[in-house]
Amino acid sequence: MYPDWPECAADLGPLPQCPGPKLGPFDFQGPQKIEFLGILGEGLHAIVFKVRILGQIYALKVSLNEFEQFRWIFDFNWLGFGEFINRENPEGISALYNYMEPFNAECRAFGRLQEAGCEELAVRCFGYVLLDEDHERAMMTQFDFDKWSFNGDIEESGYIDEEEQRLLYPGKNGRPPPFRCIVKAFGRSIDEDEGDVLRQGLARQLLRSVIKLQKLGIIEIDVAIRQS
Numbered sequence: 438m439y440p441d442w443p444e445c446a447a448d449l450g451p452l453p454q455c456p457g458p459k460l461g462p463f464d465f466q467g468p469q470k471i472e473f474l475g476i477l478g479e480g481l482h483a484i485v486f487k488v489r490i491l492g493q494i495y496a497l498k499v500s501l502n503e504f505e506q507f508r509w510i511f512d513f514n515w516l517g518f519g520e521f522i523n524r525e526n527p528e529g530i531s532a533l534y535n536y537m538e539p540f541n542a543e544c545r546a547f548g549r550l551q552e553a554g555c556e557e558l559a560v561r562c563f564g565y566v567l568l569d570e571d572h573e574r575a576m577m578t579q580f581d582f583d584k585w586s587f588n589g590d591i592e593e594s595g596y597i598d599e600e601e602q603r604l605l606y607p608g609k610n611g612r613p614p615p616f617r618c619i620v621k622a623f624g625r626s627i628d629e630d631e632g633d634v635l636r637q638g639l640a641r642q643l644l645r646s647v648i649k650l651q652k653l654g655i656i657e658i659d660v661a662i663r664q665s
Contacts, residue, residue: 438531438606439614440567451548452565455535458548463564463620466491471572473497473579480659482510482539486576487623495563496621499576500540509603515539524605540617546655547619553653558646561622568616576616 443449451459472489477496479485488497501509512522512530515537522530535541547562556562568576603613647658 438527438534439608440617441608442610442612442615443567449567452544453535453541455532458545458552460544460548460551460562460619461564463490463566469566469569469572471497471566471568473576476580490620494623496560496623497566498543498619498621499568500617510539511602512538512605540619542657543619549653549655555649555653558649560624563620563622566618566620568618570615573616 440452440454441448446462449462451461453459470490474487474489474494477485477487482500483498484501486497486499488495512524512534515522515533522533524530536545544565547559550556550559550562606614608614650656650658
């Protein structure tokens with residue numbers, strides 16, 4: 438269900454693997470090489486790292502949530518119908534995954550902007566990344582949280598009694614799936630702690646952008662000030 442470990446560049450097709458808009462892979466112009474520089478922030482579904490790739494600074498959004506530890510998000514936290522997840526129905530859960538899982542939803546949104554020629558409505562996106570084992574290990578070592586967990590609930594502190602979410606849907610060789618990431622342009626957001634103010638002109642611009650996004654079929658938009 439989750440994207441499997443690629444054996445070569447040709448395995449990195451657009452995601453998600455279903456009809457509709459898709460996001461292509463990031464072009465490393467060779468082997469994957471990422472330098473982690475720090476954590477920019479975290480939300481319900483992801484942690485954003487400041488990284489350097491090919492000499493350029495990017496924001497790397499990794500599909501995890503962080504409440505004192507990194508967690509692989511439970512399937513019942515997927516958008517819309519997570520509470521109806523039936524793990525005994527792999528075909529049904531795979532269909533839900535392609536459309537409702539947060540990483541796939543974001544891939545579809547950026548894919549829609551790209552196909553419509555409206556990428557200016559959001560921060561620029563450069564593609565997705567499936568983190569290889571070396572970079573996964575580097576990330577886990579560099580950001581030495583007290584405990585890593587592959588279970589996570591967006592409302593609670595996590596469940597340790599559940600079977601690990603990452604292991605529920607292994608790849609063809611039985612390996613847990615790779616971390617899924619999205620590479621975005623690096624920028625500066627409004628920081629209320631630094632005295633920044635969301636001015637009227639910017640607020641109007643954001644409202645116009647939200648209306649355009651909704652006309653493109655992109656809904657469930659996070660308009661928190663940290664996104665400005």
